[in-house]
Amino acid sequence: MSSPSRRSTIVTLSKLAGVAPSTVTRALRGDTRISEKTRQRIAALAQEQGYTPNVLARTLSSGRSGLYGLILGPSSNPFYSELLHEATRQVESLGYRFLIIHAGSGPVEERTAEALLQYQVDGCLVSSAIQSSRVAEVCEKNAVPLVMVNRVALQHGCAVTCDNRAGGRDLARLLLESGRRKFAVVTTSSYSSTAQEREDAFVDELARAGLSLAHRYDGKSHYEGGYEAGLELAKLSGAQRPDAVFALSDIMAMGLLDALRLKGVAVPSDMAVVGFDGLPAAARPIYDLTTIEQPLTTMIERAFALLANRVATPSLPDETISLKGRLLIRGSSGG
Amino acid sequence: MSSPSRRSTIVTLSKLAGVAPSTVTRALRGDTRISEKTRQRIAALAQEQGYTPNVLARTLSSGRSGLYGLILGPSSNPFYSELLHEATRQVESLGYRFLIIHAGSGPVEERTAEALLQYQVDGCLVSSAIQSSRVAEVCEKNAVPLVMVNRVALQHGCAVTCDNRAGGRDLARLLLESGRRKFAVVTTSSYSSTAQEREDAFVDELARAGLSLAHRYDGKSHYEGGYEAGLELAKLSGAQRPDAVFALSDIMAMGLLDALRLKGVAVPSDMAVVGFDGLPAAARPIYDLTTIEQPLTTMIERAFALLANRVATPSLPDETISLKGRLLIRGSSGG
DNA sequence: TGGTCAAGTGCAAACGTTTGCACAGTTGTT
DNA sequence: AACAACTGTGCAAACGTTTGCACTTGACCA
Known part of the structure; x- marks a missing residue:
C-alpha cells in the first residue's frame, strides 16, 4: 500500500x-x-x-478537489469540440482540472453520475444536448454546483446560454430585409431548448411581417439530417421552393448546403441559407455561411464564474445568463 | 474542514x-x-x-486512483474528437475515468504535467500531434504507464498506431492501378511520425513503379492548409498538373477537395484525391473520399490493454503496436 | 520582578478508506 | 478436559495533507 x-x-x-x-x-x-x-x-x-x-490527500482534509466534472455533447457536432477546448484552456488557467464524467450521446448511466461524488468534484459543467437529469439530481442532492452551457437548466443548476431568441430574430430580419419571402426551417425533433427558442423567435419575427413558415424539416441535430433536408428542399420547384432556409445549427446548415450544391441549387441566388453557432468551419469558402456566432469564450468565462461563486458560497440561488451572439453576414444569405 | x-x-x-x-x-x-x-x-x-x-480517500490507502490522464490533440482535426469519444466510452466501461491533462495545440505547461502526479493518475493516454516530451519525462520518472495513440513514442512509453506505411503503400498502389502517373502530396512541415511514414511509403511505392513525386505542399495539418494546397494545385495546368493527390490526413483532403471544387477542377476525372484517417465526414457525398480508415476502436482497446498491463506489472518493457487500417475506396479516386 | 503580548512554531486529531495482524468464540479431536 | 484449527470480526496504524488550538520564547512595560 x-x-x-x-x-x-x-x-x-x-x-x-x-x-x-x-x-x-x-x-x-x-x-x-x-x-x-x-x-x-x-x-x-x-x-x-x-x-x-498530493491533491487527493489535500482534498481529504481541505474538502476541495480542484476538479470540475465535465459532461460533453456528441462528436457529431463540432461545436462541442470547440467548447471542450476552450473550456479546458480556461480551466487550466484557473488552476482546476476536468474530470470527464460523460462524452457523447445517450443518457448518463447511474454509476457515471456517481463519479461526481466519488471524486468529490467541486462543481460540474454540462454541455450536452441530452438532458442530464440524473446528473442534475445527484448534484442537487449533494450540494454540488452545476452550470449548463448552451442549455437552459430545467432543474437544479445555473446556465449560460447564447441569446437564442435574439439570434433567431436577427436572422429573420436579415432575410426579410434582403427580400426573402418564403421560408423553411431545419430543426430537430428531439427536445432542445436552444432549438425551440431559435425557431420560435424566427417564426415570431416572420409573423410580425405577416409571413409564416412554409416548410419545416427535422434535421436531427446532425450533418446528415441537414443533408437530407437539403435533398428534400432541392426537390421543390417553382413557387413551392423556399427562397430562404434557417438551419438551427451550423452543422445542419453545412449538410444542407452540401446537398443543395450537389443538386445544383444556387446559394444564395436561388436560396439563402443561414445557420447558428459560429463554427470555424462555417467560415470556409465552400460554405461562406451567414450565422450567429455564439460568444463561446465569454460563455465559458461566465460559467466558471458561476461555478467559482457557488463553490465559495453554496447557498447562492440558481442563475441563468444569456449572452447575445454576433451576426456574421457572409455569402450564403446574399446581400 | x-x-x-x-x-x-x-x-x-x-x-x-x-x-x-x-x-x-x-x-x-x-x-x-x-x-x-x-x-x-x-x-x-x-x-x-x-x-x-470516496475514491480519493480510497486512493490514499490503496494507491490506485481509477484515473487515467488524457492529453488530446487540437480541435482543428476532428480525428481527435472521434478519438476522445471512443476513448471515453471505453474508459467508462472499464470503470476508469479520464482526467484531462491537456487539450489542443501547444506544449504542455510544467504545472500541467505535474497534475499527473498531483492526482495520482494510474496511467496516461496521449494523442497529440505535439510532442509531449515533458509529460513523457514526468511519467518515466514517476513510473506512470504512458501510451500514445496514433503517435510513435520517441521516449518513454508505449504506442498504438495505425500501420501508416501499409496505408501509404496501399493508396499508392490504388492510384497506380487506376492509371494515375503524376503525383502530389499534401503533408505537414512540423515533424509528425505518422505523416512521415505515410509519405515515405507512398513515395517508395511510386519509386518501385519508376515514378516520383511531382509536387509537395505543406498543408500544415489542418483544413485551411489543405485548401491552400488545393488552390495551388488548381493553378497548374496541362502536363504540370498532377492527376493524383495524396493528402496525409482527411482534414487536409477535405480542404483540398473544397478548393478544387470551387476552382472547377473535376475530381476524380481531372484529379484523383485520397486521404488518411477515415473521418466520418470523409464519407459525406460532397467528399466521397477514398481513404485509409484507422481502426480507432481497436487501437484504443489495445491502448487500454497496454495501460492495464502496466498498472498491474510496472516493469513490463515498452511496446509498440501497429494495426493495419482499412482501405475505403470511394468516388474521389475514380475506379 | 512579574505580567502581558506578539511572533513563531508544534501537537494532534481529522478527512475516508484500507489492510496486516490479532483476538474471541465455536467446533472437533485426542 | 485440553488443545488445535477454523471462522468471523476487530484493532490500529497508515496513506498525505490540513488546521484549530496550544506552547515556548523574547520583548516590553509598570
Whole structure:
C-alpha cells in the first residue's frame, strides 16, 4: 500500500528540515505566520527534493478537489469540440482540472453520475444536448454546483446560454430585409431548448411581417439530417421552393448546403441559407455561411464564474445568463 | 474542514451496523471472510443510506486512483474528437475515468504535467500531434504507464498506431492501378511520425513503379492548409498538373477537395484525391473520399490493454503496436 | 520582578478508506 | 478436559495533507 515511487511528501520534507509537518504545509502555502527565513528554506528544500503535493490527500482534509466534472455533447457536432477546448484552456488557467464524467450521446448511466461524488468534484459543467437529469439530481442532492452551457437548466443548476431568441430574430430580419419571402426551417425533433427558442423567435419575427413558415424539416441535430433536408428542399420547384432556409445549427446548415450544391441549387441566388453557432468551419469558402456566432469564450468565462461563486458560497440561488451572439453576414444569405 | 453534505461514510455505516469500519469495507468489497449474513446486512444499509465511496480517500490507502490522464490533440482535426469519444466510452466501461491533462495545440505547461502526479493518475493516454516530451519525462520518472495513440513514442512509453506505411503503400498502389502517373502530396512541415511514414511509403511505392513525386505542399495539418494546397494545385495546368493527390490526413483532403471544387477542377476525372484517417465526414457525398480508415476502436482497446498491463506489472518493457487500417475506396479516386 | 503580548512554531486529531495482524468464540479431536 | 484449527470480526496504524488550538520564547512595560 505505498506510492509507486516513494515520492517526497510533507512528512519527509519535515524530517529533512527539522520542523513539524504543519510547518512545512504552512511554509509552502505562504502562511506569513511562518517566518520568511523558514519559508524560504523549506521552499528550496521542496524544489531540491522534487516535491509535488498530493491533491487527493489535500482534498481529504481541505474538502476541495480542484476538479470540475465535465459532461460533453456528441462528436457529431463540432461545436462541442470547440467548447471542450476552450473550456479546458480556461480551466487550466484557473488552476482546476476536468474530470470527464460523460462524452457523447445517450443518457448518463447511474454509476457515471456517481463519479461526481466519488471524486468529490467541486462543481460540474454540462454541455450536452441530452438532458442530464440524473446528473442534475445527484448534484442537487449533494450540494454540488452545476452550470449548463448552451442549455437552459430545467432543474437544479445555473446556465449560460447564447441569446437564442435574439439570434433567431436577427436572422429573420436579415432575410426579410434582403427580400426573402418564403421560408423553411431545419430543426430537430428531439427536445432542445436552444432549438425551440431559435425557431420560435424566427417564426415570431416572420409573423410580425405577416409571413409564416412554409416548410419545416427535422434535421436531427446532425450533418446528415441537414443533408437530407437539403435533398428534400432541392426537390421543390417553382413557387413551392423556399427562397430562404434557417438551419438551427451550423452543422445542419453545412449538410444542407452540401446537398443543395450537389443538386445544383444556387446559394444564395436561388436560396439563402443561414445557420447558428459560429463554427470555424462555417467560415470556409465552400460554405461562406451567414450565422450567429455564439460568444463561446465569454460563455465559458461566465460559467466558471458561476461555478467559482457557488463553490465559495453554496447557498447562492440558481442563475441563468444569456449572452447575445454576433451576426456574421457572409455569402450564403446574399446581400 | 468537512464534506459539503455530510454524506454517509464507512465510519457512519459501521456505527449504524454495530461493526468495525474494516468490516464494512470488507463487506462492501465482497470479502468472503465476512459472513454472508453480515455482507448482506451491510449492503442493504449502504443502499438505504445512499452511501457512495470516496475514491480519493480510497486512493490514499490503496494507491490506485481509477484515473487515467488524457492529453488530446487540437480541435482543428476532428480525428481527435472521434478519438476522445471512443476513448471515453471505453474508459467508462472499464470503470476508469479520464482526467484531462491537456487539450489542443501547444506544449504542455510544467504545472500541467505535474497534475499527473498531483492526482495520482494510474496511467496516461496521449494523442497529440505535439510532442509531449515533458509529460513523457514526468511519467518515466514517476513510473506512470504512458501510451500514445496514433503517435510513435520517441521516449518513454508505449504506442498504438495505425500501420501508416501499409496505408501509404496501399493508396499508392490504388492510384497506380487506376492509371494515375503524376503525383502530389499534401503533408505537414512540423515533424509528425505518422505523416512521415505515410509519405515515405507512398513515395517508395511510386519509386518501385519508376515514378516520383511531382509536387509537395505543406498543408500544415489542418483544413485551411489543405485548401491552400488545393488552390495551388488548381493553378497548374496541362502536363504540370498532377492527376493524383495524396493528402496525409482527411482534414487536409477535405480542404483540398473544397478548393478544387470551387476552382472547377473535376475530381476524380481531372484529379484523383485520397486521404488518411477515415473521418466520418470523409464519407459525406460532397467528399466521397477514398481513404485509409484507422481502426480507432481497436487501437484504443489495445491502448487500454497496454495501460492495464502496466498498472498491474510496472516493469513490463515498452511496446509498440501497429494495426493495419482499412482501405475505403470511394468516388474521389475514380475506379 | 512579574505580567502581558506578539511572533513563531508544534501537537494532534481529522478527512475516508484500507489492510496486516490479532483476538474471541465455536467446533472437533485426542 | 485440553488443545488445535477454523471462522468471523476487530484493532490500529497508515496513506498525505490540513488546521484549530496550544506552547515556548523574547520583548516590553509598570
